[in-house]
Amino acid sequence: MKNLSKNIFLNAVVCPTLGWLLRSEQYIEGLSDKSLTLAERFRIEQGIEIENRARQLFPSGVLVEEKQMQLAAERTRALMSDPDTAVIFNGAFLSDGFSTRADVLQREGKGWQLIEIKSSANDKKEFIDDIAYTAMVMRLAGLDVQATSLILISKDYRLGMSNDKLFLEIDHTDEVLVKVAEFESVHTEIDEITRGRNKPEPVLQRECKKCPLFAECLGKGIENHILHIPRLSQSKFDSLKELGIVCIEDIPADFPLTSNQARIRDCVRTRKPFIGKQLRSSLEAVEWPAFYLDFETTMTAIPLYPDIAPYTQLPTQYSIHKYSDVGIFDDHLEYLADPSKDCRRELAENLISNLEQSGSIIIYSSFEKTVVNSLASLCPDLSGKLTALIDRMVDLEAIIRNNYYHMGFQGSTSIKRTLPTLVSEMTYDNLEIGEGSSASAAFACLALGRYDNAAAESVKRNLLVYCEQDTQAMVKLHERLYEFSHLMV
Ligand code: SF4
Structure with missing residues (x-):
């Protein structure tokens, strides 16, 4: 059984079934067969370059090079106990089955500032979740996380400028602390659910539409799922769920839909395309x-x-x-x-x-x-x-x-x-x-x-x-x- 990583934890917060599937060895083996597209490879390479450049902002930083988590966590612990180490890159933490790596750790008094590097020019809500998970695992490991921030790409950067102009640092300590408290209240439960022998019963939610496993999970065997209906509001989705309707063809004729949505239902029911007069x-x-x-x-x-x-x-x-x-x-x-x-x-x-x-x-x-x-x-x-x-x-x-x-x-x-x-x-x-x-x-x-x-x-x-x-x-x-x-x- 794998340790609970950031990716698994954050997915499990949204859907325990997805977290369970991602943690199961069987699924991980299946995933490793997938080859990357050129676009995915380029995105990864770009991310590595940004990370390397961001590290140059901290000339005294020491990189934890160990890939194996146990070894990396031991090396991180050793560096943290050395007062001469002010900055650590890629520090690793393993605590109670939770694992994480921190892009940058900067010593601050008796505690640490946690800094995550993102190759994005826009601040996003999911980055808060991302930092909060790492901060939570560090706290579980008994560390004092004094501050948290994000390093993003600055839109003001132009080719030829010095490296430091490529980046922008944003403090997120307050928002992250709120999220950490939220995560701490559910982390034990998520650990138990995702390590359980039995897959949690999947529960249909609007997030399923974007789920990479939808076709194998709740979408399996359903040709025309209600999640295919464009712009289906939360209240209409809830009403259909309450009625036990998951197939478009089962939506009653008097159910309130927009004209575009009703057109889709009618096409599915009659199995004939719609050709508009115009x-x-x-x-x-x-x-x-x-x-x-x-x-x-x-x-x-x-x-x-x-x-x-x-x-x-x-x-x-x-x-x-x-x-x-x-x-x-x-x-x-x-x-x-x-x-x-x-x-x-x-x-x-x-x-x-x-x-x-x-x-x-x-x-x-x-x-x-x-x-x-x-x-x-x-x-x-x-x-x-x-x-x-x-x-x-x-x-x-x-x-x-x-x-x-x-x-x-x-x-x-x-x-x-x-x-x-x-x-x-x-x-x-x-x-x-x-x-x-x-x-x-x-x-x-x-x-x-x-x-x-x-x-x-x-x-x-x-x-x-x-x-x-x-x-x-x-x-x-x-x-x-x-x-x-x-x-x-
Ligand atoms: S399809 Fe829905 S229920 Fe199934 S794993 Fe994905 S998010 Fe969870």
Whole structure:
């Protein structure tokens, strides 16, 4: 049986069943088989770099290098009892079966200041829980935690500034103390439940929707779960739970739902898609030739180029499919930035030229509008032309949201749901880069010079293929919707 770690404890606070599953050896073995995506690997590497840089803020710090928890805890104890050690990195604590590691411990009188490092530019509620768990385990180990704080990324940092300008420290002592008291009141119970022989009976809650084990737990065998209903309020969720209803098809006709929610229930009940009366006219509003547009962006904690704030979303490439009418291909245009420099202006100029003067620009979601707006702010002299592009945009997702529903969407109109449902022959499975976050990570790795020449060329090709596939997917979705709209009399 594993020690109770931070991850298990914090999950168990939300759901004891999840905590129990995460603590069970069987489940952990299953998880270790999962290989990381490029995006996940990049996120981890970025986190390590931020942590290493943050440690430079404490030149006298001593790192606890031991990986094995027992050894690491012994080493931490030895360092803490040495008055000459003022700062400890990655200190380990094992107490009553609870384990944790502290990013930074700074001696303060007879006690310690606990500092957690996060590679985020925004303070978040979950960070308080995170520090509070470590503070609780330290207190269980008999230590005096005098203060707690967070080190975050400063949005004021720019490339070339000294390392200390990359960070911002925020004191959270008061909030953490409140949370520690809360955790201390339940820690024994959570330990007992999660180490028990029997899995706690799962209890449906709205948090289940985001649970990584939902499909194997309460979602198992239920094709149309009530959690698939978008924007289901807590009170409606509670009412359905009280009625013992977990399948959408069992929701009574007189149960109060919004029109969108009722449409989803009716589609599930009849097992027929909904085709709205406005579908045809919405599609007919498209002016030809039309340009299907998709951007890719990248975003890093440490800016890739000068004069850019941390976590600025940088457009790096686009794909355009030009069609002269539904199903009549005209041209494919694309752009991929030179990763060695900030190419946003060049991208904006090419975009204006490629999208010509007229014709609808078909997008999926409001993301493309946000990107073009950011380019307009960056290049005021181009803002008139860029804003004119926004005026020509037709959002295919909005057309679907208002006029079409298929139960395969499972309550979502994101392209991840609509494409496999409506264009099942189109897949990203055989692509080297098959999702946006990996495209973002791949570009960042190119900019950071992490590939040799041959590998860099291959990554660039894969990026172009991926972005082209995105606009091709929009073309296919549009064609399918067009067919549906002509089925209507
Ligand atoms: S699906 Fe719900 S009940 Fe099951 S483990 Fe996840 S959060 Fe817990």
